[in-house]
Amino acid sequence: MLPLSLYIHIPWCIQKCPYCDFNSHAIKSDTPETEYIAALLNDLALDIQRYSITRPISSIFIGGGTPSLFSPESIERLLLGIGQQLELKEGLEITLEANPGTFESHKFAEFRALGINRLSIGIQSFNDSLLKNLGRVHSAQEAIRAAEIALQSGFDNFNLDLMFGLPGADPDSSKIDIETAIDLKPRHISFYQLTLEPNTWFHKFPPKLPDDETIFSTQKQCQQILAEHGYQQYEISAYSKQGSQCRHNVNYWQFGDYLGIGAGAHGKITQELPHRIIRSFKPKSPEKYLIDSHQSGGTEVIDMSELPLEFIMNHLRLKQGFTLEAYQAATGLGVATLEPALSDCVKQSLLVRQYNHYYCSEQGWNFLDNILEKFIVIT
DSSP states (O other): OOOEEEEEEEOEESSOOTTOOSSOEEOOTTOOHHHHHHHHHHHHHHHHHHHTOOSOEEEEEEEESOGGGSOHHHHHHHHHHHHHHSOEEEEEEEEEEEOGGGOOHHHHHHHHHTTOOEEEEEEEOSOHHHHHHTTOSSOHHHHHHHHHHHHHTTOOSEEEEEEESOTTOOTTHHHHHHHHHHHTOOSEEEEEEOOOOTTSHHHHSOOOOOOHHHHHHHHHHHHHHHHHTTOEEEETTEEESTTOOOHHHHHHHTTOEEEEEETTOEEEEEEETTTEEEEEEOOSSHHHHHHHTTTSSEEEEOOGGGHHHHHHHHHTTBTTOEEHHHHHHHHOOOGGGGTTHHHHHHHTTSEEEETTEEEEOHHHHHTHHHHHHTTOOOO
16 A cells, blocks of 8 residues: 555644745634644544555644644644544654744753654744845744754754745845755755745735746755755655655655545545545635535546646655656656656656666756656546
């Protein structure tokens, strides 16, 4: 059976950022924390029944929003409730997303004591001017302090999120951000380009961004610095020390299965290959989710003709690529269903083939959309 992960969405944050297209909502004084935890556990119980889940959970990711706004007592009820409903693999990875403005030493020590063993901290930049341009509510000093508190609280495995190509950035801004982050000794750094996503304030009122040449040069320079300090790129925007890849996200990119609970959460469950690989989605509105999470949302079966693209789109985010055996195991389809697109990509030097193992060339890595277009089935 494919590995199974659990994603939990807590949609509240201090303030909605102008670039954010996630399902997040500014927190209110009367945020229904207790009721939401109860709804999550009910949602999980229904999914377990709906999909006849018997597999153990190999990773848990609590994302948002800013889940660290919830109290340790609420997170404890959540984790205890999950453990009562599902088998948890020994040594499983449990990640909690957090933003610097929510860091208190005693609170994060309590999170660590609950069994949360990985933090993902949304820094974005260590430059106060750039943070202001991004609409962030924390300062550079608070960002540094957050990483220090994480270490002091016992989190030897944490991620720092950084962005490049920011409004108002000069060519050295990201270099300084990367070097500052490295000094804080995270095991993992996410480094990704700001994009102006639909349905965001930045998309409606676009800020002036650096030109493409500057952005590309910045990316290459920072990637070199990361590599020199032992951070290996294993995914488009993810860099880690040896053995510290985010196991939860790797399961996504390897087309593994995951349950998704919470407002706006998505899931993917394989019931029968290749005929019943199911996508699930929950109500986006927190208010609606609290009222009828077990009735709203829905599911859809991925059409078999779309499975080659779905698999390729995920696996090629990873530097290691994929094997034909992995394709057959995850989709239930024969290798001929990847043709002629797969051979075309090799001929055009977009993909490299070593026996039955395929991965992006440097050219393919920079032009991933060109590869994916070849696997789109026109009906």
